[in-house]
Each structure stands twice: as structure tokens, then as C-alpha cells.
Amino acid sequence: MSVFTPQPITHGAAGQSSATALPLRVRNLHKTFTLHVLGGKHVPAFHDVSFDAPAGGFLGIAGASGSGKSSLLKCIFRTYLADSGSVTWNLTDGSEIDLVQATDDEVLDIRRDEIGYVSQFLRPMPRVTAIDLAARPLVERGMERAEARERIADLFARVRLPRDLWDGLPVLFSGGEQQRVNLVRALAVAPRLLLLDEPTASLSPDLQAEVVTLIGEARDRGTTLVGVMHDTDLLNRLSDQVIVLDQGRRVA
Amino acid sequence: MSAIATLPTEMVRHDHVASRNAEQIALKVENLEAQYGRGCSACHELTGPEHSTNVCGQCGTVIACADVSFAVRAGRTLGIVGESGSGKTTVLRCLYGDLNPAGGTASLMTYEDGRANLFTASAQVRRRVRNFDMGMVYQHARDGLNLRISAGGNVAERLLAAEWRRVDQIRARAGHLLERMEIPRSRMDTPPSAFSGGMQQRVQIARALANGPAVVLLDEMTSGLDVSVQAGVLDLVLELQRTEGVAMVVVSHDLGVIRLLCERTMVMKNGRVVESGLTDQILEDPRHPYTQLLVSSVNA
Numbered sequence: 411m412s413v414f415t416p417q418p419i420t421h422g423a424a425g426q427s428s429a430t431a432l433p434l435r436v437r438n439l440h441k442t443f444t445l446h447v448l449g450g451k452h453v454p455a456f457h458d459v460s461f462d463a464p465a466g467g468f469l470g471i472a473g474a475s476g477s478g479k480s481s482l483l484k485c486i487f488r489t490y491l492a493d494s495g496s497v498t499w500n501l502t503d504g505s506e507i508d509l510v511q512a513t514d515d516e517v518l519d520i521r522r523d524e525i526g527y528v529s530q531f532l533r534p535m536p537r538v539t540a541i542d543l544a545a546r547p548l549v550e551r552g553m554e555r556a557e558a559r560e561r562i563a564d565l566f567a568r569v570r571l572p573r574d575l576w577d578g579l580p581v582l583f584s585g586g587e588q589q590r591v592n593l594v595r596a597l598a599v600a601p602r603l604l605l606l607d608e609p610t611a612s613l614s615p616d617l618q619a620e621v622v623t624l625i626g627e628a629r630d631r632g633t634t635l636v637g638v639m640h641d642t643d644l645l646n647r648l649s650d651q652v653i654v655l656d657q658g659r660r661v662a
Numbered sequence: 663m664s665a666i667a668t669l670p671t672e673m674v675r676h677d678h679v680a681s682r683n684a685e686q687i688a689l690k691v692e693n694l695e696a697q698y699g700r701g702c703s704a705c706h707e708l709t710g711p712e713h714s715t716n717v718c719g720q721c722g723t724v725i726a727c728a729d730v731s732f733a734v735r736a737g738r739t740l741g742i743v744g745e746s747g748s749g750k751t752t753v754l755r756c757l758y759g760d761l762n763p764a765g766g767t768a769s770l771m772t773y774e775d776g777r778a779n780l781f782t783a784s785a786q787v788r789r790r791v792r793n794f795d796m797g798m799v800y801q802h803a804r805d806g807l808n809l810r811i812s813a814g815g816n817v818a819e820r821l822l823a824a825e826w827r828r829v830d831q832i833r834a835r836a837g838h839l840l841e842r843m844e845i846p847r848s849r850m851d852t853p854p855s856a857f858s859g860g861m862q863q864r865v866q867i868a869r870a871l872a873n874g875p876a877v878v879l880l881d882e883m884t885s886g887l888d889v890s891v892q893a894g895v896l897d898l899v900l901e902l903q904r905t906e907g908v909a910m911v912v913v914s915h916d917l918g919v920i921r922l923l924c925e926r927t928m929v930m931k932n933g934r935v936v937e938s939g940l941t942d943q944i945l946e947d948p949r950h951p952y953t954q955l956l957v958s959s960v961n962a
């Protein structure tokens with residue numbers, strides 16, 4: 411089991427892992443919502459989107475608000491079910507699986523072992539403290555709770571989450587505090603693929619910089635990232651490649 | 663580590679406990695069907711979501727559930743949601759042996775390695791599976807507990823059914839389980855009729871876990887409890903999920919409970935399954951009109 415440990419900051423070009431060239435291949439993905447509550451109204455999310463995410467790289471997704479970026483990430487994670495197309499994921503053992511067709515149990519395994527997702531919104535568990543919430547994925551992968559909490563404490567310190575919040579309940583946190591808990595929770599397990607939806611949206615510039623560093627470190631360790639950010643400067647700075655969505659279609 | 667798994671007794675079944683990476687299907691159900699009434703050849707045709715009823719228009723039989731299929735892995739939890747009368751409780755009762763299904767199969771990893779159909783087994787075998795491999799928590803404590811005998815006695819009943827014979831061990835395990843459910847040992851000899859609703863549900867959970875079951879079925883275990891009391895019960899169930907490695911089926915009206923406890927969710931209407939999937943997908947991308955209504959009326 412590989413677990414992310416804070417290491418010296420490495421600026422500059424990302425280490426491109428030579429192991430697998432294309433861990434994630436998205437092909438002709440379509441998603442339209444049919445809202446029966448509104449008389450069967452069709453709400454298109456995106457059409458015919460294809461892209462590859464290179465191993466250990468950062469693929470940025472740009473586009474105006476409502477262009478389908480978050481829906482695309484959710485389809486990869488299977489929170490949304492695509493109507494057609496494929497999301498081919500290269501498993502650790504070299505085999506491939508289409509996340510659109512995979513069974514629920516297979517997706518749950520892959521979420522536990524390989525793919526993380528960070529959104530703007532933290533989903534707190536009632537009565538679970540910030541540090542335990544963030545440590546949970548580590549514990550689920552078999553790490554002792556005390557050790558997991560130590561890992562998380564290191565990362566909380568790096569994102570400057572005030573120490574008196576560590577044992578607090580995240581429901582009561584500010585947006586920026588919740589976001590940091592979310593990020594730390596996902597980064598701590600060093601997933602092979604990390605889907606990031608506006609991971610820095612509620613953060614001040616200095617905290618953004620720290621998060622960018624952490625994301626860079628994850629990438630250097632071989633994590634493939636697919637990220638959505640409104641801040642185009644930041645997105646361009648982080649990304650090895652940027653694709654652009656416009657009204658649900660890939661235009662660049 | 664689990665307090666239950668470390669109990670010093672040879673009767674605790676370790677084979678399916680805390681096998682974190684177990685990919686075995688603990689429970690598999692195919693085409694389960696249950697009815698109230700004699701039935702006719704048109705029952706199937708005339709019931710279900712497209713007819714908005716589970717009552718056969720020709721013969722008046724209630725098709726309480728039909729074509730219900732699902733599988734639950736060890737260590738995972740399946741939620742069942744759906745409107746009142748949609749057949750959720752019926753499914754659990756058929757599995758636990760409270761009700762005889764009209765058709766379908768159910769297999770348990772711990773019974774003949776999942777190769778045999780529980781529904782066609784002899785009454786004696788069914789009882790044995792229920793006593794050794796399953797646990798059930800009913801919505802109403804009066805259905806799941808004997809309210810007149812002590813709390814400890816309620817747990818002991820299940821241990822006796824699972825052929826525990828040594829009184830000291832039975833007493834130790836009952837006390838331990840109740841303590842784990844936050845019922846103090848000093849209350850062990852009190853009958854649950856003297857307990858609050860939340861405490862009664864905790865006794866039921868202790869009872870359901872007594873035999874170290876592979877499958878635990880929970881029917882609306884928190885409805886009717888105050889929110890703060892609910893929280894305590896849910897915390898205990900979460901804790902069990904982390905430590906016991908059992909497969910659970912949770913029936914609840916409360917989507918918050920489902921979101922908290924269940925990785926996967928199945929939606930029922932008029933006795934049929936209309937949709938099933940990962941819980942986050944069911945809640946964020948529901949496809950069936952009924953599920954959309956259910957989810958939107960809660961988020962509204």
C-alpha cells in the first residue's frame with residue numbers, strides 16, 4: 411500500500427510515469443438528464459466527449475459555468491450514469507474496466523483502492539471529527555487508526571487547518587476549512603486517479619499555493635489528476651494538457 | 663479491533679467476520695415473490711408500477727413483491743427505499759423466514775457455500791440458518807423482543823437457539839454485547855418493557871448480533887425515535903459495519919439514514935424494484951420517475 415507522505419516541495423515539470431501511458435480513456439461519452447418531475451424535460455449535460463488522461467499527468471478541464479465539467483467528473487466517478495460511451499480505467503494489475511458498465515461492487519472496490527474524488531462540498535458524517543473523517547479512507551485500506559491520524563495531522567498542518575478544528579465537527583466549518591479536509595482526505599491515500607472539482611475555490615491565495623504544491627507532489631508520486639477550475643491561470647499552471655468544453659461539447 | 667470478534671468462545675464464527683477484502687457474495691436473492699391471496703394467472707400482468715398497484719384487479723391478491731433480485735457482499739450494506747406498502751418489509755421477512763415466499767431463490771454464503779436455495783430447504787434447515795447465520799432488527803421492538811423477559815435473556819435466547827450451552831459463556835457474551843450497545847450491565851436483568859425506544863432498539867441489535875451472523879436485516883430501525891436517540895443507534899450500526907464484516911440490508915424511509923449506512927440502494931414501488939445503483943448515484947442521478955419524486959421531495 412502506498413500512502414502519501416509529505417516530502418520536499420518539487421517545483422517544475424512533473425515526473426511522467428513510464429509505467430502505463432493511458433490509465434484513463436474516455437470515449438464518446440454522452441449524458442442527458444431526463445426530468446420526469448418536469449414532464450420528461452431533457453437537460454443535456456454533455457455530448458460525445460473523448461479524451462485521454464496521461465499517467466502521472468494533470469489533465470485540466472476548462473469551460474464556462476454550466477458547460478458540463480462537473481457532470482463529466484461525476485460520470486467518471488459513476489455518481490452519474492452515462493447514457494452511452496465508455497470510461498476505460500486501467501487497473502493496477504494491468505487489466506481494464508469500463509466504469510460505465512462496471513457493477514456497483516466493482517466501482518466500490520475501485521473507489522476504495524484506486525480513484526478519489528474531491529468536490530467543493532464536503533459530505534460530513536454526523537458526529538465524526540475532521541481528523542477521523544479524513545483518516546477514514548486510510549483506515550479502510552487497513553492502516554491503524556493512530557497511524558492514520560498522524561498522517562492526517564501532518565497534512566492538516568501543511569494546509570494550515572487550525573489545530574483546534576482537528577477534533578471539531580466539519581459540519582460547523584467554513585467552506586474553505588471543509589475544502590481542506592476534503593482535499594487532505596483524498597490526497598492522503600495517494601489514489602492512482604484523483605478527480606478534482608474546484609479544489610481551491612474557497613481558498614485564499616496563500617492556501618491555494620500550498621494546495622497546488624500538494625497536488626504537484628501527488629502528481630510526482632504518480633497520481634493521475636483530472637481537474638476542473640474556474641481560475642484559468644491556475645488551471646494552465648497546473649495542467650499538462652487542457653481540454654475545453656462549450657455547451658457540453660469538447661471544442662479544444 | 664472488534665470486541666465481538668475477540669470474545670473468548672469457540673462458538674463465535676470467525677469465517678466471515680472482518681474479512682475486509684472478502685469479495686464473496688454473502689446473500690443472493692433472485693426473483694423473490696410473495697403474495698397475500700390465492701393468486702390467478704393474471705396477477706403478474708396486472709400489478710406493478712405501471713399499474714400503480716400491487717393488488718391484482720382480477721382476483722384481489724396482493725403481490726407484495728415480485729421479481730426482486732439483488733446480491734450483497736460480505737462487509738457491504740444494501741439499502742431498500744420505497745413508499746409505504748411497496749414490499750420492503752416483505753422482502754426482509756421472506757429472507758428471515760417469517761413469511762413463505764411464493765417463488766424465487768435465496769442463497770447464503772454460509773449455507774452450502776451459497777449453492778442451495780434457502781426457500782426450498784426444510785423448515786428445520788431454515789430455522790437453523792436463521793438461528794446461526796442471520797440477525798433481524800424489527801421496526802417495532804415488540805416484534806423483535808420478548809418484552810417481559812430481561813434484556814440479557816433476550817440476547818441469551820438467540821445464543822441458546824444457536825446451541826450455546828454454557829451458562830457462564832452465554833451470560834458473558836450477552837453482557838458484553840449489551841455493554842457494547844451502551845446498555846449498562848446493571849440493566850441487563852431488567853425487561854426491555856422498562857426501556858426507552860432507543861434502548862429497546864439497541865437490545866434488538868445486540869440480539870441480532872448474538873450469533874455472529876453473516877447477514878443482518880434491519881427494518882426501519884430508527885423510525886419513531888427522537889433524532890438524538892436515532893443518532894446514537896446509527897453510530898452503533900456504523901461501528902458494526904467497520905468491525906464485523908457482515909452483509910446488511912437496511913430498510914428505511916429516511917434517505918439520510920440510507921446515505922449514511924448504505925453503499926448501494928434499491929428502490930421499490932408497488933412490489934417491484936424500479937431502480938438500483940450506488941447510493942450516491944441513486945440520490946444524485948435518479949432515473950426512474952418515482953425515484954426522482956422521492957429524491958426531489960426530500961431535497962426540496
Ligand SMILES: Nc1ncnc2c1ncn2[C@@H]1O[C@H](COP(=O)(O)OP(=O)(O)OP(=O)(O)O)[C@@H](O)[C@H]1O
Nearest residue numbers: 698716724726744745746747748749750751752753
Ligand atoms: N398480512 C397481510 N395480509 C395482506 N396483505 C398484507 C399483509 N402484510 C402486508 N400486506 C400487504 O403487502 C404489501 C407490502 O407490504 P410491506 O409491509 O412489505 O410494505 P413496506 O414496503 O414494508 O411498507 P412500509 O414502508 O409501510 O413499512 C402491502 O400492500 C401490504 O398491505
Ligand SMILES: [Mg+2]
Nearest residue numbers: 750751752881
Ligand atoms: Mg415496512
Ligand SMILES: [Zn+2]
Nearest residue numbers: 702705718721
Ligand atoms: Zn390475480
